[in-house]
Amino acid sequence: xxDEWWRGAVIYQIYPRSFQDSTGNxxxxxxxxxxxxxxxxxxxxxxxWLSPFFTSPMADMGYDVSDYCDxxxxxxxxxxxxALLARAHDLGLRVIIDQVLSHTSDQHPWFQAxxxxxxxxxSDWYVWAGPRVDGTPPxxxxxxxxxxxxxxxxxxxxxxxxNYLTSQPDLNFHNSNVQDALLDxxxxxxxxxxxxxxxxxxxxxxxDQQLRDNPPxxxxxxxxPYEMQDHIYSKTxxxxxxxxxxxxxxTDKYPDRMLVGEVGVSDDRxxxxxxxxxxxxxxxxxxxxxxxxxxxxxPDHFRSRIEGFFEGAPDGWPCWxxxxxxxxxxVTRWSGPETDIxxxxxxxxxxxxxxxxxxxxxxxxxxxxTETDLExxxxxxxxxxxxxxxxxxxxxxxxxxxxxxxxxxAGFTEATPWLPVKPPQAARAxxxxxxxxDSVLATYRRVLALRAGIAALxxxxxxxxxxxxxxxxxxxxxxxxxxxxxxxxxxxxxxxPTPCALGDIKFNQSTVIESGSVRMEAHGCLIAEILLx
Numbered sequence: 001x002x003d004e005w006w007r008g009a010v011i012y013q014i015y016p017r018s019f020q021d022s023t024g025n026x027x028x029x030x031x032x033x034x035x036x037x038x039x040x041x042x043x044x045x046x047x048x049w050l051s052p053f054f055t056s057p058m059a060d061m062g063y064d065v066s067d068y069c070d071x072x073x074x075x076x077x078x079x080x081x082x083a084l085l086a087r088a089h090d091l092g093l094r095v096i097i098d099q100v101l102s103h104t105s106d107q108h109p110w111f112q113a114x115x116x117x118x119x120x121x122x123s124d125w126y127v128w129a130g131p132r133v134d135g136t137p138p139x140x141x142x143x144x145x146x147x148x149x150x151x152x153x154x155x156x157x158x159x160x161x162x163n164y165l166t167s168q169p170d171l172n173f174h175n176s177n178v179q180d181a182l183l184d185x186x187x188x189x190x191x192x193x194x195x196x197x198x199x200x201x202x203x204x205x206x207x208d209q210q211l212r213d214n215p216p217x218x219x220x221x222x223x224x225p226y227e228m229q230d231h232i233y234s235k236t237x238x239x240x241x242x243x244x245x246x247x248x249x250x251t252d253k254y255p256d257r258m259l260v261g262e263v264g265v266s267d268d269r270x271x272x273x274x275x276x277x278x279x280x281x282x283x284x285x286x287x288x289x290x291x292x293x294x295x296x297x298x299p300d301h302f303r304s305r306i307e308g309f310f311e312g313a314p315d316g317w318p319c320w321x322x323x324x325x326x327x328x329x330x331v332t333r334w335s336g337p338e339t340d341i342x343x344x345x346x347x348x349x350x351x352x353x354x355x356x357x358x359x360x361x362x363x364x365x366x367x368x369x370t371e372t373d374l375e376x377x378x379x380x381x382x383x384x385x386x387x388x389x390x391x392x393x394x395x396x397x398x399x400x401x402x403x404x405x406x407x408x409x410a411g412f413t414e415a416t417p418w419l420p421v422k423p424p425q426a427a428r429a430x431x432x433x434x435x436x437x438d439s440v441l442a443t444y445r446r447v448l449a450l451r452a453g454i455a456a457l458x459x460x461x462x463x464x465x466x467x468x469x470x471x472x473x474x475x476x477x478x479x480x481x482x483x484x485x486x487x488x489x490x491x492x493x494x495x496x497p498t499p500c501a502l503g504d505i506k507f508n509q510s511t512v513i514e515s516g517s518v519r520m521e522a523h524g525c526l527i528a529e530i531l532l533x
Contacts, residue, residue, distance in 0.1 A: 006258040008458040009046035021413035030076035044448035047094035064105035068185035094195035102204040127161035202261030208233035263289040275313025288319040297334040299472035321360030332371035343523040353451040354485035367428040368440035372399040402429040482530040488520035503529035
């Protein structure tokens with residue numbers, strides 16, 4: 001386990017509620033995860049990222065933490081976590097855990113003390129402000145989950161800031177005691193042996209102390225209130241980097257540990273912020289944003305994201321993902337009525353494996369899992385419940401992992417699962433793909449092994465080639481080795497001139513090499529060595 005193991009690694013995200021139930025209550029847990037780690041290791045990934053399992057009232061499925069240093073009974077105990085960590089390490093898997101530092105639950109003892117008095121020792125641990133003269137909130141900042149980002153507290157006769165639910169009050173990072181307490185909680189897990197942290201909403205930590213109004217921004221014809229503001233005062237403040245440097249100094253006291261931040265910026269500035277937060281060697285090790293988690297599946301989009309990041313931060317390091325627990329699954333986002341989902345899923349992992357940076361895979365993605373279509377009465381996600389049917393929330397990508405088609409709930413639980421397992425998802429179970437050498441699962445294993453064995457893919461330089469759209473073609477080079485990656489990001493056949501002398505073919509999906517050209521069918525992909533001479 002060498003230094004900088006994270007550079008070019010593949011990280012597999014596990015959503016604990018939905019991975020494996022071991023207790024029969026319909027909710028996944030830590031022992032369940034431990035029992036399924038062999039499957040994760042078989043993919044050839046380097047690490048797992050565990051979404052929150054800390055003590056929480058679960059108003060936002062664990063992203064509302066009430067105790068940073070304990071396991072919620074739903075998921076098990078600290079001893080269960082230690083057992084999971086040990087088993088993962090035995091299998092050669094690093095363990096990364098979520099840290100939700102920007103806000104807590106309103107049930108956290110810190111907030112209970114803070115809301116009770118204007119003069120207590122934690123009175124300014126959260127972001128408090130008085131009303132305007134007309135009684136309205138102190139500024140125009142909106143919540144991600146609808147309405148203003150301010151909630152009235154009658155005991156203090158003040159508003160408190162919440163960027164998400166009203167039960168998720170934002171901490172005041174201008175208070176050094178708050179920073180110290182959060183660093184203590186991070187240190188608790190470092191001492192326990194975790195290998196890294198995924199930092200939730202990493203650019204939300206520090207707010208503008210003057211509480212200035214955000215200016216307007218044209219969010220487009222389908223924009224909601226949040227997208228109609230330029231959030232220059234409510235997040236991504238320059239003081240944020242000072243705390244990241246404190247966090248890095250703490251992490252660097254332990255060997256081979258890593259920080260990856262979630263940058264919550266949805267516009268073209270996302271790659272700039274990713275670069276700002278990872279440049280030099282005293283900030284985050286790497287960062288990711290939602291820039292590849294949207295609907296744009298065009299060659300120009302992927303090229304601009306890669307080039308934009310490395311042009312802005314040549315010494316920074318990105319992490320790229322196509323799916324996670326906050327967005328619709330990518331094979332659903334990028335498909336149409338006639339799409340071969342299996343072909344799209346296989347091409348997607350080939351594309352991801354060829355990108356420069358570290359890679360993130362979300363559970364079920366290796367099965368070509370699609371978004372689950374849920375009815376209103378099946379939802380649990382607060383924004384989905386609030387904005388149905390225009391926005392159905394995030395439950396559709398959070399439904400349980402499917403293991404065995406012949407078992408109840410595809411082997412996830414024998415009880416009623418917290419979200420339903422429906423036939424379209426169950427049909428993609430591990431049991432149905434494990435013995436099929438042409439399955440999506442087999443392709444994930446094959447492609448990830450390919451990436452691990454080719455230095456040019458894992459750590460090489462890149463160069464995009466100008467080819468007819470909708471093809472995306474680029475080279476990866478390291479030392480004396482060069483590899484070309486060619487993809488047809490469309491439903492139609494594409495033929496392009498052969499851009500170089502092709503050597504050993506490493507991966508070929510629906511591609512025919514002809515005299516002087518390469519013909520790619522829908523979702524075709526070719527990865528080949530380049531003959532140098």
